[in-house]
Amino acid sequence: MSLVLIIDDDHQLCTSFSKLLLQEGYSTATAFSGTEGIEQAHIVNPDLIVLDIRLPDMSGIEVFEVLHAHYPKLPVIIITAFGNTETAIGAIQKGAYDFIYKPFDVPEMLQLVEKAIITGRCMSSLVEVNPGPENYSGREALVGSSRQMLEVYKAIGRVSSTNATVLIRGESGTGKELASRAIYNYSDRVDLPFMVVNCVAIPETLLESELFGYEKGTFTGATHRRLGKIEQARGGTVFLDEVGDMPLSIQAKLLRLLQENSIERLGGKEPIDVDVRIIAATNRDLEKAVREGKFREDLYYRLRVVSITMPPLRERKDDINILVTYLLARLTKEMAITSPGITSEAIAKLSRYDWPGNIRELSNTLKKTLIFNRGAPILAEDISFPSIIRPHDATGPAIAKTIQAWIRHVLKSGEHERSYDFCLDHIASVIIQEGLSMTKGNRSQAAKILGISRPTLHAKMEKYGIDQAVEQDD
Ligand SMILES: Nc1ncnc2c1ncn2[C@@H]1O[C@H](COP(=O)(O)OP(=O)(O)OP(=O)(O)O)[C@@H](O)[C@H]1O
Ligand SMILES: [Mg+2]
Missing domain, CATH: 3.40.50.300 (P-loop containing nucleotide triphosphate hydrolases)
Known part of the structure; x- marks a missing residue:
């Protein structure tokens, strides 16, 4: 979970902005002066700082300079009043991520927060190339030995x-x-x-x-x-x-x-x-x-x-084994659970599929299985492929038929104790994924076309293990 540190002497703004961010799934810390802000930054190790340019004890720019010297890759969004634009531009030239006027527009601010955090993460988290399995846990890496x-x-x-x-x-x-x-x-x-x-x-x-x-x-x-x-x-x-x-x-x-x-x-x-x-x-x-x-x-x-x-996964299926080991290590670390293990039959089933969505699809499939399995070892029958409807399957009535056939298959196989919930959850997760893919991952727009609130969308994405970074939010 990303942590945002808000440095602003306006207590009310800190409280309401912090509440808003919590609703959006971030955690927050607040500081009401420059000195306190710098102290907090050392303690809480934030992913983003939102900094008011006018503070009681020192100028926001000074605070920015201190923080930037310590943490050059930490994104900082400056909040400024109209009169202070030049100073804010100066901060950008020195490396602040962006600035926004007070009082800020909430959707605009949320988009900025999300983009800044992604940028910060891209800059500071190292992507390793072909690391050994001892370095798999939680790290971002390009793996595969094909x-x-x-x-x-x-x-x-x-x-x-x-x-x-x-x-x-x-x-x-x-x-x-x-x-x-x-x-x-x-x-x-x-x-x-x-x-x-x-x-x-x-x-x-x-x-x-x-x-x-x-x-x-x-x-x-x-x-x-x-x-x-x-x-x-x-x-x-x-x-x-x-x-x-x-x-x-x-x-x-x-x-x-x-x-x-x-x-x-x-x-x-x-x-x-x-x-x-x-x-x-x-x-x-x-x-x-x-x-x-x-x-x-x-x-x-x-x-x-x-x-x-970059080769498609179907052309390097030998890598599926190593990718599964890597992805399970990374996902279980992210989800703070111990790896339940996976059978060789399950890996064989994963290797038979063609993965049109490549490694992202493999990762999402594993994440979903981990969530539905709740700690039980992953067996072949636990794995179902993400999209039950492919665009080329058909349209109109044929889609209903495809869904029916799939449901019948699940019920007949008797593999799931809670078949009803299982089918509903799967269909709901396809709807959420489609909403996101139609809007290229823009969550505000996706929530709008799905007719649900953004927090609900977040909650469902979390529940169904839909990759947070399907694509960047615009
Ligand atoms: N070789 C690999 N080893 C491990 N993980 C990988 C590998 N390639 C991709 N991934 C993982 O798959 C997901 C998608 O990767 P990435 O976003 O780089 O793909 P992309 O080609 O940019 O996709 P898109 O075209 O959809 O934007 C990420 O979670 C990434 O960590
Ligand atoms: Mg990409």
């Missing part, structure tokens, strides 16, 4: 110490993000920021300002200058996730960045030199996108010079 994965490790080793732009390709859930973080971990820029921008979850104009920033007065609402993630990375690395979905107008700007190492803020008059390393990822067929005129050919050639392709 020939295909050994090629991937070699490629990561070759590119990480260079400044080359890297394109990571592969189907959904194959570990593209993990590979990008491994490259960052082993690069010379490891002490500098790692900024993630998801090109698909954001509308075009927002994506442009997210990447390149804007000048004050460029459009209605641009009340101050805003730095984009590329500038904010301050010489570090920017991970452009789903680059294949980037709109053409922004592709042009990206090409220019890659060729000339400069960007222009929206409404800016001068190009700004930047030194940033770009890692891009996509699950799209870029060649097809080029043929269809959706992806610039020149950018395609520029990006593909150094590329790494």
